[in-house]
Amino acid sequence: MVKYFCCAGLLKTTWDQVCIAFWQRYPNPYSNHVLTEDIIFREVTPQNCLVSRRLLTKTSRAPRWMERYLPKQMSSSAYIIEDSIVDPQSRTMTTLTWNISHARLMSVKERCEYRINPENGSWTEIMREAWISSNVYGLSRAIQEFGLARFKTSVTKTMKGFEYVLAKMQGETPSRTLAETATERARETALAAKEKAKDLASQAKKKQYV
Amino acid sequence: MNSVGETCTELKREYDQCFNRWFAEHFLKGDRSEDPLPLTALSRTSACVQKAIRDKDILWTESTLMEPNKERPS
Numbered sequence: 023m024v025k026y027f028c029c030a031g032l033l034k035t036t037w038d039q040v041c042i043a044f045w046q047r048y049p050n051p052y053s054n055h056v057l058t059e060d061i062i063f064r065e066v067t068p069q070n071c072l073v074s075r076r077l078l079t080k081t082s083r084a085p086r087w088m089e090r091y092l093p094k095q096m097s098s099s100a101y102i103i104e105d106s107i108v109d110p111q112s113r114t115m116t117t118l119t120w121n122i123s124h125a126r127l128m129s130v131k132e133r134c135e136y137r138i139n140p141e142n143g144s145w146t147e148i149m150r151e152a153w154i155s156s157n158v159y160g161l162s163r164a165i166q167e168f169g170l171a172r173f174k175t176s177v178t179k180t181m182k183g184f185e186y187v188l189a190k191m192q193g194e195t196p197s198r199t200l201a202e203t204a205t206e207r208a209r210e211t212a213l214a215a216k217e218k219a220k221d222l223a224s225q226a227k228k229k230q231y232v
Numbered sequence: 233m234n235s236v237g238e239t240c241t242e243l244k245r246e247y248d249q250c251f252n253r254w255f256a257e258h259f260l261k262g263d264r265s266e267d268p269l270p271l272t273a274l275s276r277t278s279a280c281v282q283k284a285i286r287d288k289d290i291l292w293t294e295s296t297l298m299e300p301n302k303e304r305p306s
Contacts, residue, residue, distance in 0.1 A: 042256045045248070048233040058236040060244060060281045061251075062298070064274060072259060077285070079236055101290050105298035110260050118298040122290075210239055 024155040025166040027173065031148040031181055035188045036111050037138045040146040042188045044106075044115065044136075051214035052183035054221070055081045057099060071109045078102040082124065085168060091161060092127070100124055113138050128156045128169050150177065186213070237284025240277060247273040 033040055048056050056078060063075040082100035084092060100123035108115045115136040123130060131153045139145035152173055156165040235244040250270040258264070 038256075038260050041260065042252070044254060045252060057233075058234045060235050060237075060240070060277075061247070061274065062278065062281060062285075066259075066264075070262075070264065075297060077236060077281075107298065108259075108263060116298070127289070150262070 023166070024153050025170050026151070026153055027124050027170055028151045029150070029177065031150060032142075033146045033148065033181075033184060033188065034194075035135065035146060036144050037115075037136065037146045039188060039191065040136055040184070041108055041115050043184060043191055046191070047183055047187045050183040050186045053215050057081065069109075070111065071107050076104040077105070078104060080120075081230065082121075088161075088165065088168070091158065097123070100148040126157050128154065128165050130154050130169055130173060132173075148189075161222060235277075235281060235284070236288065236290070237281055240284060242281055243273075243277045247277045250271035 035043075039121065047053070048059055058077075058079040059076045062077050064074055066118065078101070079099050081098060081104055083098060084096075098119055102115060102119060102121050102123075102165040104119040106117040117134045117136075118131070119134075120131040122219055134149045135149045137147055137149075139147045152170075154166050154169040154173060156169070158165055233248075235241045247270070250273045254270050271280075
């Protein structure tokens with residue numbers, strides 16, 4: 023059994039900017055769970071597409087109810103592989119991401135396609151699909167439900183992170199006045215603090231209920 | 233952003249800078265002639281990262297690079 027999920031997203035920035043930001047989006051205030059990133063393969067194909075494979079390390083904390091079914095020494099971080107193809111001719115970027123750690127427990131595979139928004143050529147739309155599965159006997163349904171809920175939260179964070187990095191990239195253009203830059207900085211700091219507080223609050227809440 | 237290998241981070245950042253410039257100024261503009269993909273910087277970083285991957289026992293089945301149409305729900 024595999025749980026399937028799909029959703030569409032919109033970034034009000036050009037496709038080129040989104041692609042440039044894609045490679046520079048870590049760290050951002052919404053990516054505290056991303057610990058490392060490395061390009062482990064990259065080439066330009068004869069069709070002039072850029073193909074890359076990235077290895078990411080992310081923290082992965084299982085909920086309390088799941089912990090007793092897991093090996094005692096299970097690592098709290100997980101390795102993720104992210105393949106991508108950037109096609110500058112058709113202006114599409116496709117990514118395929120999956121976890122290589124704890125994959126028997128839960129496997130999450132995500133496919134995203136970034137295209138120019140047909141209604142507004144200076145915006146970018148994202149079609150996101152995900153497949154979540156688990157092989158744990160008797161618990162697979164519960165684990166998949168948990169995986170899906172967590173995936174949805176992470177999509178929100180990914181989009182917020184993207185928007186943050188895009189705003190920052192645009193904010194660095196020389197046309198900005200000092201006052202604007204200062205306001206932006208203050209907003210960023212406030213944002214990061216707010217996010218941190220939210221995280222702490224949600225952790226505290228989880229602890230209360232589990 | 234840090235590399236998975238603590239000692240590779242500096243090399244990785246140099247490569248990232250090099251790549252980001254190439255990507256925005258050449259690749260997306262369709263300019264292939266003057267400045268090819270910065271491979272030298274990547275191979276230096278890769279050697280370091282591959283060693284870290286071996287040291288940390290990060291294992292996975294090497295698959296061919298993405299085949300987007302393969303993973304469709306049945």
